Amino acid sequence: VNPHTHQLKLCxxxxxKVL
Known part of the structure; x- marks a missing residue:
């Protein structure tokens, strides 16, 4: 799993969650 994709998904x- 790419870290960039993981970070994007996390964001x-x-x-x-905020919404």
Whole structure:
């Protein structure tokens, strides 16, 4: 798993959690 993709997914997950 690429670290960049993982970071992007993590950011998306965080954004969704905030919303």
């Amino acid at each position: 998306d997950f965080g954004s969704a």
